[in-house]
Amino acid sequence: MYQAIASPQGDKFIVARPGARKGMHIPHIMYKELSDAVADRQTVPGWLVDAARQAWGIDLAGCPTERTVLVRPLTSLNYSRATWEINKGCNFNCEHRYLAERKFEGLSREEKDRLLFMLRDAGVLWLQFTGGEPTIDRDFAHSYRTAYGLGMLIKAAKEAGVPLELALIVTKHNAHEVEAMRDLAEEYAYTYTEYANISPTYDGKPEPLAAQAPGFLDKSTVFKGCPAGHAFFHVDPHGFATMCKVGRENPVNLMAEGLDGLLRLPAIADAEMLRSGGCSGCRLSATCRVCRPLAKAYQEAKAPLNTYCQHGNGDHIT
Ligand code: SF4
Ligand code: SF4
Structure with missing residues (x-):
């Protein structure tokens, strides 16, 4: 396992460590130095030895860079984040679910691998597995390992040694337990976010709205814009890429078009954001x-x- 991953992210460069929340921004010249150190089989540069000791408490002095730091290449596409619905199937029925389809279907293992390599080549560093229920997909463990091996950082269970981020979904059935939920989240997760505004399914089915907890509707936050389709995107179980999980118009068939199809996504996202309809x-x-x-x-x-x-x-x- 690599101790650190150096990667382009948007117009910046970062060094991150799997399982750690602290990372560092580095200038292009340092990213280049790491690339060269891998190519020339040099040991980890002194600046990274110092920074790794300070940020993560690990000692990389004298370690060969090529076996210690995975240096991800610059890509022509500028995406750093993606979400991937590995399948549509689920094992139980959350009242607040925003996804519409429940049938268990998705790509074959070979196609999943091909898709993950495409995501890597699109520049994706932060990948979130979602579903359905991702962990019941028969290829979940395989795909998780493949993504991890390709240098993508993903959220997983605390037991796996990766800091857990929890989403607390507040509904009318659990709103009275919100303090207990926060206590639990603080105990088990590194960080958590509360979601109390219940939305419809992405294709406009109203059923989840009935779960809205009165008094928990946040009316104070003004929408300030979103880089969906520009900085990140979503992939459904069949390999169709859309601007995000909710905005699913004009999907790009990645399996048929390859990464070139992603070049159309920013314009698709811009059109979808227009205050139309x-x-x-x-x-x-x-x-x-x-x-x-x-x-x-x-x-x-x-x-x-x-x-x-x-x-x-x-x-x-x-
Ligand atoms: S465009 Fe998509 S990701 Fe952005 S705020 Fe809207 S629903 Fe969320
Ligand atoms: S009509 Fe549309 S844009 Fe205007 S406030 Fe309502 S939701 Fe927002």
């Missing part, structure tokens, strides 16, 4: 709380306006 002509969009893909899902689900839209019960434009 039920948001056309909205005069309150500057203070809107949701992006257009999410607004579309709410509108298709015929969600109550006061759960997502600034027009509340007033003059919503349809």
Whole structure:
């Protein structure tokens, strides 16, 4: 196992360590120095020895760089993050689920491998496995190991030695336990985030909305933009790439088109973000709380306006 991964990330360069939350930004010249140290079979440069000791408490002095640091190459695509729905199947039925399909289906193991290599070549460093329920996919362990071996950092269970990040989903059925949930999260996870605004399924089915906990709806946060489709993307179980998990229009068939298809994704994302459809002509969009893909899902689900839209019960434009 590599002790550290050096990788381009957007227009920057970072060094990260699997299982550790602390990483470091480095200038291009240091990234180049690491690449050269691998090629020339030199030991880990002194600056990284010092930084690794300080950040992670490990001693890399005298270690051969090529076996210690995985230096990921620069790619022509600028993606650093992706989410991958490894399958659509699930083992139980969360009331707040935003995914629409439940049938267990996805790529073969060989195609999964091909997809993971494509994600690596697209520059993806941070990969999140999702589903359905990802851990019940028969290829989950294999795919996890493959992604890990390719230098992608992924979230996994604390027992596996990787810091766990928890999402606390607050619904009307567990809102009374929110303090206990926070205590549990603090005990078991490195960090956690609370989600209390329940959204429809991405294809506009309203069922999850019934789980909204009264009093937990956050109406204060204004949508400030999102780099979906530009800095990250989502891949579904069949290898179709979309701007994110919610915005799924005009999917790019990665398995058929290869990475060239991703070049179209930024324009697809820009078009999907336009305040069109039920948001056309909205005069309150500057203070809107949701992006257009999410607004579309709410509108298709015929969600109550006061759960997502600034027009509340007033003059919503349809
Ligand atoms: S749902 Fe909206 S905010 Fe979330 S990732 Fe997609 S575009 Fe961005
Ligand atoms: S305020 Fe309502 S109508 Fe306006 S952009 Fe937001 S969701 Fe759409």
